[in-house]
Amino acid sequence: MVQGVANWNTEQTEEWLQSYVEDWVSFYQKHTSDGKVASYIPVLQEADPDDLGISIIGKNGISIRAGDSDIPFTIQSISKVLSFIVACMERGVSYMLDRVDVEPAGEAFNSIMHLEMKQLKKPFNPLINAGAITVTSILEGRTSDERLRPMFDLLEKMLGYRPKINVDVYESERDSSMRNRAIGYYLLEIGFLESDLNITLETYFKQCSIEATVDDLARIGLILANDGVNPDTDEEIIPRQVARIAKALMLTCGMYDASGKFATYVGIPAKSGVSGGIIAAAPPRVRDEDLPFLEGCGIGVYGPALDDRGNSIAGIRLLRHIAKQWDLSIF
Ligand code: DON
Known part of the structure; x- marks a missing residue:
């Protein structure tokens, strides 16, 4: 059984939150064996299908990393x-x-x-x-x-x-x-x-073929989540209108012909690539409860074993779990 976050409150440390994410990653890492690494681009076949890593970055530099989070991959x-x-x-x-x-x-x-x-x-x-x-x-x-x-x-x-x-x-x-x-x-x-x-x-x-890590995807995701503004410096990096259209496209088309299911079960604008990367942008949300990342976060996932639509199989399951635990859905 995977653990849930019982009572998050802002006093808790990053380490405490991180220990949950580590447990979830090691649980979903086993799901990588249900997928297959992309082979139609020959070099992508060299990826290790067992890898699964995640980075989550929020405002004020709060950052959580777990699993195989240091491996560079192409963003496809x-x-x-x-x-x-x-x-x-x-x-x-x-x-x-x-x-x-x-x-x-x-x-x-x-x-x-x-x-x-x-x-x-x-x-x-x-x-x-x-x-x-x-x-x-x-x-x-x-x-x-x-x-x-x-x-x-x-x-x-x-x-x-x-x-x-x-x-x-x-x-x-x-x-x-x-x-x-x-x-x-x-x-x-x-x-x-x-x-x-x-x-x-x-x-x-x-x-x-641009190379990135899950941290890079999480940083970009955070800026998109904040409508193109870097929440730590207030600098507008992407015009607001453009960032919003990009997120609408990610939500409706970002996971290809599995976008509807992703919107239903995860509910966050996201985009996948055949090398196994996923970028997700969870916007700030208003909730009565104290939950992690209420001010929004960016998420980067890497898991090169793919499902039959070309999305990271364990990555999607991991995101679904986290979105449920932390109530990240925009709906
Ligand atoms: O066009 C292609 O085939 C790749 N370079 C990119 C495709 C891709 O990442 C689709 N992802 N799910």
Whole structure:
């Protein structure tokens, strides 16, 4: 049996809270054997399927870490949230929403058929591959490195350091991702791409290969939870409107065709990636009881064993448990 938090009060120490999270992580670590590491990008297969780690960061630097929390991994589809944010900051929200919709697709993240079958005027949303590749084609810059510079600038502002691209993962995806090339060519044919396809795909593969830790995801999650403002410095890092749209998209489309279940059972804006990362942004909430992180928190999870939708299997179960124990749902 997993333990619950009986009576949280703000006098309790981080260590006390941490001991609960450690128990929960070791309980859910056993669930990693129900999933499988992604293999369609060959280098991702080298991840240890048993790993499970979490970081939770709240206001005033309160921070809890448990399990395999030091392992760097590539952010993969989590980068789609960042590219959408950067594109909105570069071009404006209405320009972007004219070119990419905000509706859940109810399809696999790399589905191509809906584009043709539904004769869409724009991709369903920026968090499926067709939408993300369209967004990446809109980023400003001639080369892939120029296009990614504003994303790295934003990351540096949020994290206090400039993350790196994992070149092995980048090359592995670049050399194996025939489906993304197929989606790219189709988008080109129907006129959705705003710039050169090859540079767009190179940029997309690079953004997916940015390396991060669960702490990094939790820090970004905390800023999103606070509508784009760093709650410790009051600095606005992402415009409020953009942060709110990003969270709405995470909630409705962030876990692909499992987004409805995630919203129902966890109830926090979140986004997953095929390397096993999940970013979650739990906004401040009003409750009568004393509960942890009432002022909001960011959560980063890493667990590379995935379920059949491409989401971290143990990571989702762990988040569901924590959301229930701490009443984190926004609903
Ligand atoms: O487009 C791809 O295939 C990957 N680079 C990213 C996909 C991904 O992370 C989907 N996640 N669930």
